[in-house]
Amino acid sequence: MSFRLTAFFILFTGVVSAQSNHARSVELSFVPTINGENLILGKSYSLFSDTFTISACRFYISQIQFLKDGEFVFADPTSAHLVDCSDERSTNIEIFCSNNIEFTRAQFLVGIDSATNSSGALDGDLDPTKGMYWSWQSGYINIKIEGAKTSEDSEKAEFQFHLGGYLPPNLAAQIVNIDVANTDSIQLEVDLEQFLKSIDLKARQRVMSPSAEALILSGEFSNSIHLKNAQ
Amino acid sequence: MPNSLQRIAPILIIGFGLLSLIQSNEDVKIVYPSTWPKPVYDFDENPLSNSKIQLGRKLFYDPILSKDNMVSCASCHLSYTAFTHVDHAISHGIGDSIGIRNSMTLVNLAWSKHFMWDGAINHIEVQALAPISHEDEMGEEVGAVLLKLQSDPNYPVLFVQAFGDSVISSQNMLKAMAEFQLTFVSANSKYDRVLAGKDHFSEQEEKGYQIFQSKCSSCHTEPLFTNGYFENNGLPVDPNLNDMGRFGITKRSSDSLKFKVPSLRNIEFSQPYMHDGRFLSLHEVLKHYSEGIHESNTLSSQLKGGLNLTEDERLNLIHFLLTLTDKEFLFNPDLAYPRNN
Known part of the structure; x- marks a missing residue:
């Protein structure tokens, strides 16, 4: 019995000390914008003399890491975070790290890496029922952007971009580096106007499987992520 | 001594209870000739257990996985015919719909890196997602299958026995189905x-x-x-x-x-x-x-x-x-x- 008690105290103190080591919380927020305003799904926006609505905007953020002067100082243990613009809570990713960590750069992956894509049935944000998994072919949809464009002559065209791919040569996950001061709140703008501008919507309204096109659009999407606040 | 025994008796009873639960659920090992290569599936990481295999078996034979509750995995993968669909050049699914391929035999899957004729699936645990959601096979949303299983009188109990959780997740459903199929070892011809x-x-x-x-x-x-x-x-x-x-x-x-x-x-x-x-x-x-x-x-x-x-x-x-x-x-x-x- 005394051994059990000792074991309990060791466990208990371990938990407490682990908590104190993780006292710092850093929030990584993704703010999708269009026309400079925060995106509202289903709202009509005037862009390039057309009217746009966005009905879905979801993407994975994984492998969040902090660096100081080029050295990795922290890696987020959570394998992936699904950011879904229809669920505001999901757009704020809270990361717990030790108080004594200082960083000058945040790095993350937009999408899911190849190893995770080949790891069988996963749970949490990587649950394949979250609408971000291709069932007919293994692999996560890294980025899902859906909506419609209505041109001046009232012609409506729907667009669907399901971007992903984990097999070479179409490895779609994108590394993003953000130089940022050692702050507890990193706000990142996802400039959908910039993303949509990069696509010739007359030529392609649909990308639904891993391909060279998916690779290009994944790059355009990650390029549209910028630091919003410069605290 | 008797006093202290009395005090710890409940702990002992609970302890033995847990032990018997673990025993009935102990790791199952697949048997194959020593000359065979090492399986691709990582059994050290994911040891098989009898309760998961039996749950996977029930799911494999249950048409609840399909939209019209008519088609099970076994509809196209019958054990007596090498787990494939005999007499049909191209396998068919719900509502007499027909796909484009002949169903594969399911055998020695623990040694397989890719699944399906085109290798579209990269891991046995996610294989079932394809036929469940294919409109010409079972035509059902995986989320809808989970709801049907959750409201079934038997499944929540079986998921507790297998995974210690009555909330049925896609991960647990898929792992159970994979475990059953990993036992399809043919090595005694x-x-x-x-x-x-x-x-x-x-x-x-x-x-x-x-x-x-x-x-x-x-x-x-x-x-x-x-x-x-x-x-x-x-x-x-x-x-x-x-x-x-x-x-x-x-x-x-x-x-x-x-x-x-x-x-x-x-x-x-x-x-x-x-x-x-x-x-x-x-x-x-x-x-x-x-x-x-x-x-x-x-x-x-x-x-x-x-x-x-x-x-x-x-x-x-x-x-x-x-x-x-x-x-x-x-x-x-x-x-x-x-x-x-």
Whole structure:
């Protein structure tokens, strides 16, 4: 019995000390914008003399890491975070790290890496029922952007971009580096106007499987992520 | 002493209770010859347990997975016929819909890196997502399946026994189904017994084995009778199906018309043959390899010009192929429909 008690105290103190080591919380927020305003799904926006609505905007953020002067100082243990613009809570990713960590750069992956894509049935944000998994072919949809464009002559065209791919040569996950001061709140703008501008919507309204096109659009999407606040 | 025993009695009872639960749920190990390669599936990381296997078995045979509650995995993968759909060139699903391919046999899956004829699926645990959601197979949303299982009178209890959680997640459902299918080990055919020194080939079987080793085994590699890769075996494209195989997944022209090399184990029972089930008999298959090879850029180099087998060679080869029948596997009651559940 005394051994059990000792074991309990060791466990208990371990938990407490682990908590104190993780006292710092850093929030990584993704703010999708269009026309400079925060995106509202289903709202009509005037862009390039057309009217746009966005009905879905979801993407994975994984492998969040902090660096100081080029050295990795922290890696987020959570394998992936699904950011879904229809669920505001999901757009704020809270990361717990030790108080004594200082960083000058945040790095993350937009999408899911190849190893995770080949790891069988996963749970949490990587649950394949979250609408971000291709069932007919293994692999996560890294980025899902859906909506419609209505041109001046009232012609409506729907667009669907399901971007992903984990097999070479179409490895779609994108590394993003953000130089940022050692702050507890990193706000990142996802400039959908910039993303949509990069696509010739007359030529392609649909990308639904891993391909060279998916690779290009994944790059355009990650390029549209910028630091919003410069605290 | 009696006092202290009394005090710890409840702990002991709970302890023994837990122990018996763990015992009934202890790790299950698949059995295969020591000469076989190491399985691809990581059993050390994911040990099999009896409760998960039995849950997976119930799911495998349950049409609850399909939209109209009519089609189960076993509809196209019947244990007595090498876990495939006999008498149908192309397998069909709910509402008499029809796909584009012949269902594969399910055998020795623990050694498989890729699943489906085009290798679209990269892990056995996520394989079931494809037929469940395919509109020509089970036509159901996986989320809807989970809701049906959750409101079923039996499943939540079985998920507690298997995973300690009555909330049914896709991960647990998929893992249970994978565990059952990982037990589909066929390793006791006459061929296996001959190799183990427990039986003898007839003269014809022996001759057939020699032809097999010289002309077939570079793709249908022993002991699994597949090299696990994708090959173009010289079938002309069916213009109605226009199936490009592996190319549809990788988009590489070098993968055009390549399909997964299927295992030949239990081939006696798995007719019709080929990815589209175009051949009804082994005679037709061997006729194709002898004189029907369609030349194209991605044709397997071993098949250039055809295999040119004589009539005698074909007969002997068939005699050998029939030694790959494993009745212990085909009629294993542990793999059949779970009548007691």
